[in-house]
Amino acid sequence: MSTTHTALDREKVEEFQGLAVAEAAAAESAACCYLGDVLGLYEAMAGAGPLTSADLAARTGTHERYIREWLANQASGGYLSYDPHERTFELPDEHAAVLADPDSPAYVAGIFPIIAAAWASADRAADAFRTGDGVGWHEHDPRLFGGVERIFAPLYRHQLVQDWIPALDGVHERLTAGARVADLGCGHGASTIVLAEAYPASRFTGFDYHAESIAAASKAAAEAGVGARVGFEVAAADSFSGEDYDLICLFDCLHDMGDPVAAATRARRALADDGTLLLVEPQAGDDLADNLNPISRLFYAGSVFLCTPSSLAQPGATGLGAQAGPSRLLEVLAEAGFTHHRVATETPFNLVLEARP
Ligand SMILES: C[S@@+](CC[C@H](N)C(=O)[O-])C[C@H]1O[C@@H](n2cnc3c(N)ncnc32)[C@H](O)[C@@H]1O
Structure with missing residues (x-):
C-alpha cells in the first residue's frame, strides 16, 4: 500500500x-x-x-x-x-x-553493554527469524555476561535479602540457622554471593551451563571473601548435582531454558521434602495488553535478542519468553509437580514466586 x-x-x-x-x-x-x-x-x-x-x-x-x-x-x-x-x-x-x-539501588548503567551485545547479534537474530533456529546464550558477544551481572546485582543487593526472602514461608529462619542452597542459571553469581554474605551459616552452590560465567562467579566469590562456603559448577538446570537442598533459586533464567518444566522437575526432586523453590522472573502481566509499557518493552526487546533465542537453541525449545506472566509460570511449576505454588511478592521489575514439592 x-x-x-x-x-x-x-x-x-x-x-x-x-x-x-x-x-x-x-x-x-x-x-x-x-x-x-x-x-x-x-x-x-x-x-x-x-x-x-x-x-x-x-x-x-x-x-x-x-x-x-x-x-x-x-x-x-x-x-x-x-x-x-x-x-x-x-x-x-x-x-x-x-x-x-554501582551501589545505588537506582543504578542501570549495566544496560549499555547489553544493548551493545544485542546489536552485535542483530544480523544473527535476523537469520534466526528466517530459519527458526536458536542462538545459544554462550554464543553472544561477551559484553552481555558482565552487563547482565551489573543490571541485576543492584536488585539483589537491595531487595533479595530485604524483601524477597522474607516473603517466603520460613526461608529466612532456615537460612539463618544454616541451609543448603542451589542457585541455578547463576551467571556471574551475583545473587549467590549476596545470599552467602547475608547468611554465614549456610552453604551455597551456583550452577550454570556457561563455563565462562562459572569461572567469573568463582572469582567474584573469592574476591567477596565467601569462597569457602560457596561453590560453582558447570551444569545444566535439568541435571545439576546434589539432593536435599533447603532452597533452590532460579533468578531470571527459567525462561532462557529450552525445557523449563524439566529444569523445575529436577529442582523439585533435588529439594528436601520441606524445601522451597524461589523463582524470580521479569515482571509481566498475563496478557500482552497488560504489558504495553516501557519496562515490558525493554524486557520484550531482551526476549527477542537473548532469551527466546537461548531457549530455542536448547532441547525442548519451549520459548517461554521473558514476559510469560504469572499464570504461565505457575502452570510450569504445576507441570513440574509442585503442589504448592504462589506469587510471593512483586516489584516493578520482578515477579517473585514460591513453590514447594
Ligand atoms: C539472564 S541470565 C541470569 C543470570 C543470573 N541468574 C543473574 O540473575 O544474574 C540467564 C542465565 O541462564 C543460564 N542458562 C540458560 N540456559 C540454561 C540451562 N539450561 N541450564 C543452566 N543455565 C542456563 C545462562 O547461561 C545465563 O547465565
Missing part, C-alpha cells in the same frame, strides 16, 4: 514521526551512553560539579574534541545540565545514582 495516495491524518503522521525521531535519538544516543560507561565519563563527572570539556578530557585521559561532542549529545538528552555562560556541564547527583554508582 502506498501511503502517498491514501488519505492520511497529517496531524497523526507528524505526531508519530516526532515520536519515531525522538526514539531514534534515544537509540543512537545509547551508543554514546555506552562510551560514557566504558570510558569512565559518568564516573568522572559524579560529584565533580560543573566541568568544561577540557576539564573532563583531562580527568579521563581523553581527547577534548570528542568529549565536547559527547557532552553536547548528553546535554541535549537531559542526562547532563548545561550552563551556556560558563560552557560547563554537570551530572546531577540524582543522575549519577542511575549512571555512575
Whole structure:
C-alpha cells in the first residue's frame, strides 16, 4: 500500500514521526551512553560539579574534541545540565545514582553493554527469524555476561535479602540457622554471593551451563571473601548435582531454558521434602495488553535478542519468553509437580514466586 495516495491524518503522521525521531535519538544516543560507561565519563563527572570539556578530557585521559561532542549529545538528552555562560556541564547527583554508582539501588548503567551485545547479534537474530533456529546464550558477544551481572546485582543487593526472602514461608529462619542452597542459571553469581554474605551459616552452590560465567562467579566469590562456603559448577538446570537442598533459586533464567518444566522437575526432586523453590522472573502481566509499557518493552526487546533465542537453541525449545506472566509460570511449576505454588511478592521489575514439592 502506498501511503502517498491514501488519505492520511497529517496531524497523526507528524505526531508519530516526532515520536519515531525522538526514539531514534534515544537509540543512537545509547551508543554514546555506552562510551560514557566504558570510558569512565559518568564516573568522572559524579560529584565533580560543573566541568568544561577540557576539564573532563583531562580527568579521563581523553581527547577534548570528542568529549565536547559527547557532552553536547548528553546535554541535549537531559542526562547532563548545561550552563551556556560558563560552557560547563554537570551530572546531577540524582543522575549519577542511575549512571555512575554501582551501589545505588537506582543504578542501570549495566544496560549499555547489553544493548551493545544485542546489536552485535542483530544480523544473527535476523537469520534466526528466517530459519527458526536458536542462538545459544554462550554464543553472544561477551559484553552481555558482565552487563547482565551489573543490571541485576543492584536488585539483589537491595531487595533479595530485604524483601524477597522474607516473603517466603520460613526461608529466612532456615537460612539463618544454616541451609543448603542451589542457585541455578547463576551467571556471574551475583545473587549467590549476596545470599552467602547475608547468611554465614549456610552453604551455597551456583550452577550454570556457561563455563565462562562459572569461572567469573568463582572469582567474584573469592574476591567477596565467601569462597569457602560457596561453590560453582558447570551444569545444566535439568541435571545439576546434589539432593536435599533447603532452597533452590532460579533468578531470571527459567525462561532462557529450552525445557523449563524439566529444569523445575529436577529442582523439585533435588529439594528436601520441606524445601522451597524461589523463582524470580521479569515482571509481566498475563496478557500482552497488560504489558504495553516501557519496562515490558525493554524486557520484550531482551526476549527477542537473548532469551527466546537461548531457549530455542536448547532441547525442548519451549520459548517461554521473558514476559510469560504469572499464570504461565505457575502452570510450569504445576507441570513440574509442585503442589504448592504462589506469587510471593512483586516489584516493578520482578515477579517473585514460591513453590514447594
Ligand atoms: C539472564 S541470565 C541470569 C543470570 C543470573 N541468574 C543473574 O540473575 O544474574 C540467564 C542465565 O541462564 C543460564 N542458562 C540458560 N540456559 C540454561 C540451562 N539450561 N541450564 C543452566 N543455565 C542456563 C545462562 O547461561 C545465563 O547465565
